[in-house]
Amino acid sequence: MSTAPSERTTVHRLPERADHDPATIHAVLDEALTCTVSWVDADGEPRALPTIQARIDDTLYLHGSRGARAWKAAAAGTELCVVATVVDELVLARSQFHHSMNYRSVVLFGRARELTDLDELHAGARAITNHVLPGRELDAREPDDAEWRQTLILAMPIDEASAKVRTGPPGDDERDLSLDVWAGTLPLRTVVGPAVPAPDLRASIDLPSYIPPSGEELPRP
Amino acid sequence: MSSQAPTPRTRVRRLPELGVYERERMHAILDEALYCHLAWVGDDGDPRIIPTIHARVGDTVYVHGSSASSTLRAIKQGLPVAIAVTIVDGIRFARSMFEHSMNYRTVIVYGHAEEVTDREELAGVFDVITDQVAPGRSADARRPTDVELKQTTFVKVTLDECSAKVSEGFPEEPDEDLALDVWAGILPLRTVPGEPIPDPLLRAGTSAPGYVADYRRPGA
Numbered sequence: 001m002s003t004a005p006s007e008r009t010t011v012h013r014l015p016e017r018a019d020h021d022p023a024t025i026h027a028v029l030d031e032a033l034t035c036t037v038s039w040v041d042a043d044g045e046p047r048a049l050p051t052i053q054a055r056i057d058d059t060l061y062l063h064g065s066r067g068a069r070a071w072k073a074a075a076a077g078t079e080l081c082v083v084a085t086v087v088d089e090l091v092l093a094r095s096q097f098h099h100s101m102n103y104r105s106v107v108l109f110g111r112a113r114e115l116t117d118l119d120e121l122h123a124g125a126r127a128i129t130n131h132v133l134p135g136r137e138l139d140a141r142e143p144d145d146a147e148w149r150q151t152l153i154l155a156m157p158i159d160e161a162s163a164k165v166r167t168g169p170p171g172d173d174e175r176d177l178s179l180d181v182w183a184g185t186l187p188l189r190t191v192v193g194p195a196v197p198a199p200d201l202r203a204s205i206d207l208p209s210y211i212p213p214s215g216e217e218l219p220r221p
Numbered sequence: 222m223s224s225q226a227p228t229p230r231t232r233v234r235r236l237p238e239l240g241v242y243e244r245e246r247m248h249a250i251l252d253e254a255l256y257c258h259l260a261w262v263g264d265d266g267d268p269r270i271i272p273t274i275h276a277r278v279g280d281t282v283y284v285h286g287s288s289a290s291s292t293l294r295a296i297k298q299g300l301p302v303a304i305a306v307t308i309v310d311g312i313r314f315a316r317s318m319f320e321h322s323m324n325y326r327t328v329i330v331y332g333h334a335e336e337v338t339d340r341e342e343l344a345g346v347f348d349v350i351t352d353q354v355a356p357g358r359s360a361d362a363r364r365p366t367d368v369e370l371k372q373t374t375f376v377k378v379t380l381d382e383c384s385a386k387v388s389e390g391f392p393e394e395p396d397e398d399l400a401l402d403v404w405a406g407i408l409p410l411r412t413v414p415g416e417p418i419p420d421p422l423l424r425a426g427t428s429a430p431g432y433v434a435d436y437r438r439p440g441a
Contacts, residue, residue: 033309033323033410034307034309034323034325036258036260036270036305036307038258038260038268038269038270038303039268040262040266040267040268044262044266045262045301045303045331046260046261046262046268046269046270046301046302046303047260047268047303048258048260048270048303048304048305048329049305049329050258050305050307050325050327052323079267079268080268081260081267081268081269081270082270083258083270083271083272085256085258085272087255087256089418090354090355090436091354092354092355092358092362092433093362094362094363095362095363095365095369096347096348096350096351096359096362096363096364096365097347097363097365097366097369097372097373099350099351099354099358099362101255101256101274101354103256103272105271105272107270107271109267125318126318128318129318129321132312132321132323133312133314133408136314136321137318139403139404140314140315140316140317140318140321140403141316141317141318141398141401141403142317142318143317143318143319147317147319150319151319169418169420169421169422170420172420172422176363177422177424178424179363180424180427181361181362181363181427182361182419182423182427182428182429182430182433183419183420183422183423183427184417184418184419184420184423184429184433185417185418185420186355186414186415186417186418186433186436187414187415187416187418188255188412188413188414188415189412189413189414189415190410190411190412190413191410191411191412191413192408192409192410193311193408193409193410193411194409195406195407195408196406196407196408196409197404197405197406198391198392198405198406198407199391200391200394200399200405201404201405201406202399202400202402205402205403205404206404207404208404211404211408218410
């Protein structure tokens with residue numbers, strides 16, 4: 001993939017936070033559980049829709065419903081802009097002005113194509129299930145023909161993307177350091193709660209090993 | 222509970238039973254979400270979307286716009302924006318890949334962004350945005366100076382056209398799948414704080430306040 005920024009992936013605001021390293025971009029797309037897809041509607045207005053994504057190498061897979069108007073437009077080759085965000089820490093400065101977050105975000109531009117090849121559809125479905133929770137894709141029943149006809153998986157090349165990353169302590173002004181205010185960062189994590197079996201689950205089926213115990217972080221691909 | 226009549230683009234057409242139009246529920250989702258995704262149309266006619274922080278006061282959503290500064294001129298001129306917030310409450314494991322889903326709450330807001338220019342309003346927005354990061358924080362942190370107020374851009378969007386979508390509960394699967402030897406159920410997710418990391422420059426003897434040590438999102 002390209003690492004040189006295009007005009008629109010050049011980070012103008014706080015450019016020191018820009019990161020065009022594919023490893024950074026891939027990690028954010030893998031780690032973020034969901035993303036938001038935006039496009040311009042026929043009336044010229046912006047639209048946004050949260051959805052789930054998955055990545056294989058330099059391709060982002062997006063899952064949608066065949067009936068939804070958003071996905072009809074996307075499958076028709078409408079220009080898309082996708083954002084995924086991971087918040088790592090809250091940044092609590094002494095001044096309100098310098099409050100921030102330590103985050104990693106990726107913005108991806110491009111057009112998507114609808115998957116029609118059955119092998120690629122299977123790979124896409126497995127990747128999306130793996131993105132939800134690694135290991136699950138080996139367990140769940142794969143789609144049958146009727147389900148494939150209702151499922152829309154889009155593939156978008158990850159070749160016009162940029163990451164923005166903030167790390168580290170608050171950036172307070174020198175004159176504020178003497179204030180009697182606690183300052184620092186507060187890490188945030190996404191953890192799982194106790195798994196709740198479906199009421200119609202057969203009694204003999206144990207909790208699979210890929211589902212972590214309560215209180216542990218959600219494993220990512 | 223006041224309700225919001227859906228417009229053609231905020232009416233939830235896909236799985237319409239998930240559509241939520243009560244203002245109080247939309248407010249709660251906007252308040253709990255830590256950040257939003259802000260979309261607009263670039264000068265080239267193509268879509269743009271970025272993460273940024275927001276806060277709500279009544280039926281107005283304020284969005285920190287400085288992070289979009291290169292294109293904020295367009296936003297400030299009253300061009301249309303879309304704001305999306307998403308909270309994932311859990312993963313819904315079905316026996317089939319097809320019925321896998323998430324339990325989630327989302328709000329989408331459409332509107333025309335207006336820059337906050339009134340000094341008093343701007344100072345008030347600093348308070349609510351700071352409390353959006355950490356509820357209770359605004360009373361402790363130094364309020365902005367005139368220079369800082371001039372350096373910061375907030376835009377506001379009125380909640381005139383918005384909708385929420387809430388998905389909860391267990392997977393619903395066809396009878397033939399219930400016999401499969403596959404676990405099904407819900408894995409709840411939540412965001413939890415870790416140990417606060419003091420600023421290396423923190424004055425000795427300053428301890429983390431309760432809203433940091435016992436951090437939680439509003440409503441969570």
